[in-house]
């Protein structure tokens with residue numbers, strides 16, 4: 001996830017001359033003078049590169065600082081791309097609710113042109129009938145209460161496996177890397193939910209490969225790509241970002257392809273479909289009469305959908321888990337309170353179930369507080385202005401990229417008392433939730449593009465964290481490290497993660 005600043009700068013220098021010449025030539029030819037009226041205020045752009053260097057390697061923080069100077073809506077020039085950043089709850093409402101219909105398409109990072117993903121992937125396709133169909137499929141078949149209740153036992157089983165793994169590690173007196181364990185479990189939870197595939201024992205190579213691909217794709221997608229800021233460079237792909245993306249996407253698509261074919265073969269052999277799991281739902285859904293003739297087409301659609309689901313759902317979930325553990329280790333009194341709640345509601349030695357979650361208000365408050373302090377997607381995903389849009393007295397120009405800095409919004413001192421402190425109690429007396437009704441806290445976005453995986457994500461995060469702290473006591477690996485000094489540095493990719501992986505020692509709270 002780390003952005004290689006040095007690498008980046010050297011590319012920049014290399015290319016500056018070339019770009020400068022191209023732009024001069026362009027300006028001469030078309031004399032495009034850039035006197036945009038009423039653009040939101042912002043830092044003065046340098047020639048050619050604009051404000052690119054001001055982003056730094058933690059854009060959410062640099063942009064927060066800039067917003068303190070330039071206000072809740074500001075504009076920057078990132079290379080050739082005008083970017084508007086909003087940094088308060090009120091402005092977020094303007095973008096995600098009042099003018100949602102004008103901002104509901106996305107700017108497409110060049111890396112997502114790999115495998116034509118931007119044409120099929122639900123995250124990136126513009127608002128259109130095919131996007132609407134995908135959203136409908138999500139809401140009524142994949143993430144509905146009914147669908148999720150139907151396969152919750154599969155997830156319980158996977159979390160039980162996580163607990164068994166941790167127990168084995170505990171018995172050996174070793175430490176657990178929470179991020180890695182969480183990632184593996186998130187991957188298992190998604191694959192069992194969507195594919196009914198058990199990857200734990202049969203094909204650990206597959207898991208490892210998939211994990212590597214997902215991780216690299218997130219890293220690559222999060223890197224500042226010159227081709228995004230200087231469209232002239234799109235063909236050249238100067239940092240090799242699209243190439244690398246293509247490689248990993250093809251690998252993942254290949255994997256899904258094999259799984260789909262296996263299932264289709266199995267369905268041919270027996271007409272008695274016993275399982276009727278989510279993969280069957282997907283196959284049935286996409287296999288309209290017409291598409292049945294064109295197998296490639298519907299397989300391709302399913303592959304791209306799964307690709308988005310696995311990329312959007314794994315790292316976001318596991319980094320939330322890792323931050324939760326880190327904050328809880330820093331505040332042992334919160335940990336004890338959460339464990340006491342679990343003990344009382346679930347009972348010693350019993351497994352936490354998804355159906356218990358509504359009875360665990362303190363655990364829910366902890367997760368909300370984690371999403372407030374560590375939103376996995378601090379700038380959401382980029383939106384694009386379809387036309388000139390007036391917000392307050394400013395104009396967001398047609399074609400501008402629009403970012404919502406939820407990281408700043410959920411630390412706004414005008415909304416939150418002690419905004420940088422981890423205090424779950426603040427949510428016990430409040431009706432604010434993360435489901436998109438409150439613009440002060442929108443880690444999943446809002447409006448028509450709100451994260452469709454939200455219901456599943458909340459189940460997974462609560463289930464994993466609740467189970468881990470109900471079954472084990474945790475302490476930091478290094479002896480003598482004071483809880484307050486847990487390193488909380490973050491690094492920015494498409495998702496925000498801890499810079500230093502959290503390693504913790506578990507001890508069972510009860511013996512099996």
Ligand code: HEM
Pocket residue numbers: 122123124190308309310312313314316317320375376377380381443444445446447448449450451452453454456457
């Ligand atoms: C902690 C977990 C998660 C967080 C914080 C999160 C956050 C987000 C955000 C901020 C967006 C963009 C919303 C916008 O533009 O307003 C998004 C979109 C999306 N998420 Fe999630 N997500 C999470 C988990 C998941 C999971 C588990 C899945 C699927 C299983 C998923 C699937 C998607 C998809 C498909 C989109 C694109 C929707 C569209 O553009 O129409 N996410 N997510």
Ligand SMILES: *[C@@H]1O[C@H](CO)[C@@H](O)[C@H](O)[C@H]1NC(C)=O
Pocket residue numbers: 273276281
């Ligand atoms: C499988 O599930 C789908 C949708 O949930 C339903 O329409 C279909 O009738 C089910 N098929 C079987 C064989 O149970």
Ligand SMILES: *[C@@H]1O[C@H](CO)[C@@H](O)[C@H](O)[C@H]1NC(C)=O
Pocket residue numbers: 101102103104105126127128386
């Ligand atoms: C999004 O893009 C599609 C296709 O380019 C276009 O038809 C539609 O009007 C756009 N919608 C919005 C809300 O920007």
